[in-house]
Amino acid sequence: MSDHEYEEQLAGSFGVDTFSKDFDYGVEEPDTEETLSSSTDSKPRILLMGLRRSGKSSIQKVVFHKMSPNETLFLESTNKIYKDDISGSSFVNFQIWDFPGQVDFFDPTFDYEMIFRGTGALIFVIDAQDDYVEALGRLHLTVTRAYRVNPNINFEVFVHKVDGLSDDHKIETQRDIHQRANDDLADASLEKLHLSFYLTSIYDHSIFEAFSKVVQKLISQLPTLENLLNIFISNSGIEKAFLFDVVSKIYIATDSSPVDMQSYELCCDMIDVVIDVSCIYGLKEDGTGSAYDKDSLAIIKLNNTTVLYLKEVTKFLSLVCILREESFEKKGLIDYNFHCFRKAIHEVFEVASVARKGLLSMQPSSPCTTVKSTALNGTPRVLV
Numbered sequence: 001m002s003d004h005e006y007e008e009q010l011a012g013s014f015g016v017d018t019f020s021k022d023f024d025y026g027v028e029e030p031d032t033e034e035t036l037s038s039s040t041d042s043k044p045r046i047l048l049m050g051l052r053r054s055g056k057s058s059i060q061k062v063v064f065h066k067m068s069p070n071e072t073l074f075l076e077s078t079n080k081i082y083k084d085d086i087s088g089s090s091f092v093n094f095q096i097w098d099f100p101g102q103v104d105f106f107d108p109t110f111d112y113e114m115i116f117r118g119t120g121a122l123i124f125v126i127d128a129q130d131d132y133v134e135a136l137g138r139l140h141l142t143v144t145r146a147y148r149v150n151p152n153i154n155f156e157v158f159v160h161k162v163d164g165l166s167d168d169h170k171i172e173t174q175r176d177i178h179q180r181a182n183d184d185l186a187d188a189s190l191e192k193l194h195l196s197f198y199l200t201s202i203y204d205h206s207i208f209e210a211f212s213k214v215v216q217k218l219i220s221q222l223p224t225l226e227n228l229l230n231i232f233i234s235n236s237g238i239e240k241a242f243l244f245d246v247v248s249k250i251y252i253a254t255d256s257s258p259v260d261m262q263s264y265e266l267c268c269d270m271i272d273v274v275i276d277v278s279c280i281y282g283l284k285e286d287g288t289g290s291a292y293d294k295d296s297l298a299i300i301k302l303n304n305t306t307v308l309y310l311k312e313v314t315k316f317l318s319l320v321c322i323l324r325e326e327s328f329e330k331k332g333l334i335d336y337n338f339h340c341f342r343k344a345i346h347e348v349f350e351v352a353s354v355a356r357k358g359l360l361s362m363q364p365s366s367p368c369t370t371v372k373s374t375a376l377n378g379t380p381r382v383l384v
């Protein structure tokens with residue numbers, strides 16, 4: 001199979017439509033996919049693009065590597081594509097590719113067709129504190145190229161570094177960027193190309209929220225997860241529930257009531273507190289053990305009659321809920337409902353796991369056959 005055909009199949013099979021298990025903590029099965037397809041390049045990609053110093057590396061470090069925002073001041077400029085594979089520690093089984101500022105599409109060594117074919121989402125970062133005329137030109141060039149190669153890519157525009165702007169200025173900047181970018185697309189008769197816009201900053205939770213939405217669009221079981229959360233909260237007297245990827249604090253699903261930033265921030269902070277306390281007091285004396293495991297559970301009562309409740313769901317996922325103190329009096333009911341919820345989530349994953357095994361056993365020996373499969377933490381890989 002030529003590289004071209006392979007990449008086409010990779011793009012065609014991209015869709016997070018099968019989850020896998022990895023929620024028991026027994027002996028881990030060998031990662032069959034990894035054995036068969038050792039190339040990490042076969043994982044679906046999220047690309048981070050934009051002009052120099054727009055904040056791409058900072059976003060990647062803050063969201064996936066717990067770097068504090070102030071430390072990003074010392075990041076050096078990226079001068080080659082940096083491929084970050086976070087699937088070992090996160091539910092998000094993607095590669096995040098951080099591009100150097102100015103990608104030259106005419107450089108023959110830059111095989112953009114190959115890159116865009118295996119891409120799920122392209123995040124274009126625009127520095128809102130800078131003059132963004134050049135960035136808009138670059139955005140247009142990038143998305144039109146990418147769209148021609150792979151029209152299934154989700155195009156996401158982060159209007160970034162908005163911490164330096166007043167509320168009015170933020171809205172006005174987003175409106176202006178939105179208008180100009182869409183006018184450029186209309187002039188090129190590309191009205192079908194949809195851009196989504198987010199106001200982001202690494203100095204607050206907006207970057208985590210925006211990344212959550214980007215990742216959620218790549219999870220095709222999202223409606224099932226939302227449904228399960230809806231059933232769980234309505235039967236337990238809970239006000240809001242998030243299913244979090246613990247390491248990145250991205251929420252991969254929530255119930256269908258609107259998300260308000262304060263609730264999301266509260267839940268993120270709770271994860272930080274639990275992991276920090278657990279790192280200090282939860283590890284064994286010889287430093288072994290894990291700060292997050294199947295026994296992870298925390299209840300925090302706030303002084304405004306609100307209770308925060310966190311419980312482990314899978315190796316990478318945790319449920320964080322907000323509820324009133326009166327509802328928490330029925331803790332037995334909540335625990336029982338949680339037990340059913342957890343079981344249902346595992347069943348969603350198990351169905352995919354069984355399907356995956358079926359696919360593997362059916363896999364012919366021909367080296368040219370591509371089989372859609374799932375990785376341990378849920379998102380698909382392609383076996384060649």
Ligand SMILES: Nc1nc2c(ncn2[C@@H]2O[C@H](COP(=O)(O)OP(=O)(O)OP(=O)(O)O)[C@@H](O)[C@H]2O)c(=O)[nH]1
Pocket residue numbers: 050051052053054055056057058059069071072073074075076077078079099100101102160161162163164200201202203
């Ligand atoms: N105020 C503010 N500064 C930010 C934010 N995000 C990143 N920065 C700063 O922007 C500068 C550039 O960030 P980088 O992450 O290195 O930018 P980059 O896009 O990766 O740059 P190249 O590697 O040159 O392409 C750093 O000094 C960051 O501290 C933000 O949300 N707000």
